[in-house]
Amino acid sequence: MSLLEISNLTKSFGGILAVNEVSFSVNNGEIIAVIGPNGAGKTTLFNLMTGIYQPTGGQVLFNGNNIIGMSAHRIAGLGIARTFQNLQIFNNMTVLENVMVGRHTKSKTGLLGAIFPISRVQREEREIVEKAMKKLTLVGLANKAMVGADNLPYGRQKMLEISRAIALEPELLLLDEPAAGLNSTETRKLVKIIYKLRDQGVTIILVEHDMETVMEIADRLVVLNFGNKLAEGTPVEIQNNQEVIAAYLGEEDLVC
Amino acid sequence: MEDLKRRKRLRHSLIALFTVIIFILPFIITNNYYRSVLVIIGIYTTVVVGLCLLMGYAGQISLGHAGFYGLGAYVSGVLTSTYDVSPWIAILLGAVGTGLVAYIIGIPIFRLQGHYLALATLGLGLIIHVVMMEEVDITGGPSGLTKSIPYLSIGRFELNTDFKYYFLVWIVALAAIILANNVVHSRIGRALRSVHGSEFAAQSLGVDTGKYKLQVFTLSAIYASVAGSLYAHYITFISPSPFGLMTSIQFLVMAVVGGLASIWGPIFGVTAITLLTEGLKYIVPKMIPQAGGEYEIVVYGVILVIIMIFLPEGITSGIVNIYEGWRHRKELADVTSGDK
Numbered sequence: 030m031s032l033l034e035i036s037n038l039t040k041s042f043g044g045i046l047a048v049n050e051v052s053f054s055v056n057n058g059e060i061i062a063v064i065g066p067n068g069a070g071k072t073t074l075f076n077l078m079t080g081i082y083q084p085t086g087g088q089v090l091f092n093g094n095n096i097i098g099m100s101a102h103r104i105a106g107l108g109i110a111r112t113f114q115n116l117q118i119f120n121n122m123t124v125l126e127n128v129m130v131g132r133h134t135k136s137k138t139g140l141l142g143a144i145f146p147i148s149r150v151q152r153e154e155r156e157i158v159e160k161a162m163k164k165l166t167l168v169g170l171a172n173k174a175m176v177g178a179d180n181l182p183y184g185r186q187k188m189l190e191i192s193r194a195i196a197l198e199p200e201l202l203l204l205d206e207p208a209a210g211l212n213s214t215e216t217r218k219l220v221k222i223i224y225k226l227r228d229q230g231v232t233i234i235l236v237e238h239d240m241e242t243v244m245e246i247a248d249r250l251v252v253l254n255f256g257n258k259l260a261e262g263t264p265v266e267i268q269n270n271q272e273v274i275a276a277y278l279g280e281e282d283l284v285c
Numbered sequence: 286m287e288d289l290k291r292r293k294r295l296r297h298s299l300i301a302l303f304t305v306i307i308f309i310l311p312f313i314i315t316n317n318y319y320r321s322v323l324v325i326i327g328i329y330t331t332v333v334v335g336l337c338l339l340m341g342y343a344g345q346i347s348l349g350h351a352g353f354y355g356l357g358a359y360v361s362g363v364l365t366s367t368y369d370v371s372p373w374i375a376i377l378l379g380a381v382g383t384g385l386v387a388y389i390i391g392i393p394i395f396r397l398q399g400h401y402l403a404l405a406t407l408g409l410g411l412i413i414h415v416v417m418m419e420e421v422d423i424t425g426g427p428s429g430l431t432k433s434i435p436y437l438s439i440g441r442f443e444l445n446t447d448f449k450y451y452f453l454v455w456i457v458a459l460a461a462i463i464l465a466n467n468v469v470h471s472r473i474g475r476a477l478r479s480v481h482g483s484e485f486a487a488q489s490l491g492v493d494t495g496k497y498k499l500q501v502f503t504l505s506a507i508y509a510s511v512a513g514s515l516y517a518h519y520i521t522f523i524s525p526s527p528f529g530l531m532t533s534i535q536f537l538v539m540a541v542v543g544g545l546a547s548i549w550g551p552i553f554g555v556t557a558i559t560l561l562t563e564g565l566k567y568i569v570p571k572m573i574p575q576a577g578g579e580y581e582i583v584v585y586g587v588i589l590v591i592i593m594i595f596l597p598e599g600i601t602s603g604i605v606n607i608y609e610g611w612r613h614r615k616e617l618a619d620v621t622s623g624d625k
Contacts, residue, residue, distance in 0.1 A: 101489055117483040126475055130475050130479045143474065175289070
């Protein structure tokens with residue numbers, strides 16, 4: 030059984046089909062890239078999978094459970110974490126605190142425990158700090174733990190979002206344009222981190238425009254165009270797919 | 286994390302220092318009027334700490350907190366004066382009852398956001414106030430309870446002077462601050478602040494935003510209720526007038542003036558506004574003899590506008606920011622003077 034099965038997923042915004050009958054499945058341990066021109070529906074797809082939007086039709090099975098209709102926080106609790114195309118850092122918190130929020134579903138102190146922190150609560154708190162620090166170390170931000178998150182440069186904020194998302198210890202990680210705005214050194218670092226996560230058993234779906242990176246790391250690609258799935262296949266298959274080339278990769282070449 | 290521990294130690298030593306100051310203060314200030322002002326500041330601080338937790342950390346506004354404050358006062362007042370219930374049990378019942386009211390009413394009104402939520406809480410406060418005015422058989426109506434409310438006592442030790450009551454009120458206020466501080470630096474506190482930072486990201490990390498907003502709303506209502514009970518046993522008489530919209534606005538102004546996202550903000554905000562109000566009571570009749578009580582609202586409005594423009598994060602953060610700005614300029618000056 031595949032980890033994620035998306036079938037006939039549809040979302041319309043007042044008559045405009047942002048995602049139209051899209052189906053594909055993702056196996057455990059895969060790195061899948063979703064590509065397509067701007068406005069193809071990639072981010073909408075992520076928002077549907079994480080409960081930010083409710084779809085007009087179709088279903089999403091995660092580990093065999095239909096997650097459509099579930100609220101975003103419940104879906105996160107099932108083990109789907111994500112980053113955002115437009116950074117959604119908690120600017121009012123330190124770097125470490127950002128990642129500590131990522132441990133939310135893995136800890137259980139309630140309001141009463143928060144008011145009266147007995148030793149069990151304190152132990153859990155220490156554990157949260159330790160785990161969060163490990164995730165920061167993984168992305169190379171451990172030395173910035175106590176810095177206000179809004180003081181980090183853009184590239185590092187992206188890394189922070191990744192470490193915050195993986196603090197949830199997700200089975201499935203959705204990365205929305207992780208390489209956008211990164212310089213080549215940072216991109217190399219990102220690729221290393223993605224491989225490291227894959228080796229730890231995390232399944233990854235990423236939306237990305239940086240074709241070089243995508244073709245390098247993705248096991249399979251899903252190509253979207255105007256909300257429709259145009260093609261699906263290995264990087265080699267996609268690079269040789271005439272439709273994809275026409276619609277996306279090399280339209281200008283054909284015209285010239 | 287050494288850094289984390291150091292910050293925690295600093296927080297704890299600040300609280301310890303503050304506690305010492307609080308306990309020395311009534312021995313220095315011997316004037317009964319000033320002591321009574323300090324008691325009122327302690328009672329208001331308890332309410333405003335809860336309100337700051339709600340506004341500063343959960344990012345939700347409440348214009349109805351005088352209602353919860355009044356509920357606590359009336360439950361204590363009515364139960365102890367009319368039904369001879371033990372005052373301590375009455376305080377507890379008031380807290381539980383108010384908490385329940387806040388929770389149940391919170392379920393529908395937290396579906397609203399921003400201005401709509403503010404208006405809903407405003408309405409809630411008004412409804413509670415109307416009930417106090419109209420349920421004459423229970424509350425005595427606009428003229429208040431007819432029987433007097435007993436003083437609180439510990440064993441046979443009656444807390445019947447400002448000096449004695451001061452300690453009870455400030456122990457409660459300190460407990461309110463310490464417990465609120467615990468919440469802020471907990472999993473729940475982080476969840477709440479994350480909602481403030483980015484609601485989408487918070488949800489995508491599994492934070493059930495609605496649940497925590499509601500819980501903190503309930504907690505802040507309980508804070509207000511306990512403070513209301515303390516007020517009732519201090520004044521030993523209650524009528525609806527101190528629990529109206531004006532008081533809700535006053536709490537709000539205190540919270541904003543002090544600074545929302547700091548546990549020290551409430552003390553500064555409450556002290557500043559209470560001293561100002563007391564000062565106005567003294568000065569205004571001398572300057573404008575025919576002025577009614579409503580001039581206060583004009584002053585609050587002006588203060589709110591000034592604070593919002595010049596110190597949008599409140600006095601507490603404002604002072605810190607000004608200090609850091611000054612230090613920054615000084616450093617800059619040091620560096621540039623080295624160039625010469």
